[in-house]
Amino acid sequence: MRYFLRKIGFLLLTVWVAVTLNFVLPRLMPGNPAQAMMAKFAQQGPVSPSQEKALELMLGLPTGSLWSQYWSYLGNIVHFNFGTSYSYFPESVSNVILTALPWTLILVGIVTILQFVVGTLCGVYAAWNRGKKFDSTASVMLSFTAAFPYFWLALALIYFLAYLAKWFPISGGYSGSLHPAFQWSFIASAVYHSILPAITIFATGIGGSLLGMRNNMINTLGEDYILLAKAEGLKNRVVALRYAARNALLPIVTNFAMSLGLVVGGSLLMETVFAYPGMGYLLSTAVSNQDYPLLQALFLCITVSVLVANFIADLISGLLDPRLRRGATTS
Incomplete structure (x- = not known):
């Protein structure tokens, strides 16, 4: 029984580490998805800050402190809410994966x-x-x-x-x-x-x-x-x-x-x-x-x-x- 309990504990620990790294790594990348999409739109003409802000709201980009984003992220994972897919907009990521x-x-x-x-x-x-x-x-x-x-x-x-x-x-x-x-x-x-x-x-x-x-x-x-x-x-x-x-x-x-x-x-x-x-x-x-x-x-x-x-x-x-x-x- 001790063998199996150790394995279960190790599984829970590694899953938590994986979930945390999956939260941290994208936020270490420069820019954000809205800026990447705006760079494509900018080829057709200048993009105003208000348009970029509207796109950020439409895509549901996280706001607030990093700590609050982390707790919101954990809650979304529990409910299988991964946001909206940009490739298949307006489909949710969960529906696309399923x-x-x-x-x-x-x-x-x-x-x-x-x-x-x-x-x-x-x-x-x-x-x-x-x-x-x-x-x-x-x-x-x-x-x-x-x-x-x-x-x-x-x-x-x-x-x-x-x-x-x-x-x-x-x-x-x-x-x-x-x-x-x-x-x-x-x-x-x-x-x-x-x-x-x-x-x-x-x-x-x-x-x-x-x-x-x-x-x-x-x-x-x-x-x-x-x-x-x-x-x-x-x-x-x-x-x-x-x-x-x-x-x-x-x-x-x-x-x-x-x-x-x-x-x-x-x-x-x-x-x-x-x-x-x-x-x-x-x-x-x-x-x-x-x-x-x-x-x-x-x-x-x-x-x-x-x-x-x-x-x-x-x-x-x-x-x-x-x-x-x-x-x-x-x-």
Whole structure:
């Protein structure tokens, strides 16, 4: 119990630090969003101070002392009020994020979990049959694909399969003639548009999962308790999965949890290449338009999701390896 309480306390502390830094850093930047927008308007003519003041009021820029702004900021976070998006004015930042988040969670989340499961199981099989045909072939091929920059693979898929062969759409998350709705026509269109992005994520990520699990398990197979399990006549499947794979899995649980945490941020370059309407594409749009409220909310969502994912990985590690809990109790 002490182990889990320490992890919960550390999570709360790091979330508070992340929230505070997310408040402080934008205020250390010179100028403000209204001045950035006025600089664009000034190309068409001079802008008066009254016009700039009206724009500041319209955008809802914070006023008052820094301390009062901080408490107001904390209250807004509790109520998921991140202000108004400049890129999608007059939409609120919360609505903009909630529109893009499902696209990223469904595509990037499902593919990330799938490539981890498939890659891990293949890594177990390759390690158990190390030196044989599957091990040699899979290790070489997936090492090659893992070295691919995924934006390069995305461009290659677009050129050959979408532009030349015309088998898939070049960009977008669904057909322009449809509107998002829980209907078969829209779902089919969304799945069709997600095939190439899914292939990109899966092909470039499965190699890391397979090679990581394979290398960890090969080291585990040399332990004394594995030799003892074999000597007792246990089935190979039991020895491989219950003893070797379970202990080899511990070091990569944290990496997988971090990957899941980063899912909220989307796949920036992939979504930009495919113009896929997820969080990564939203982040790119916010940067290009200097949309500070949207940027601030996106960074906060990504940071908190990574911290929560790391917290869950610590809990899973503690459940899988009782030595971690005993170490926390004795310290």
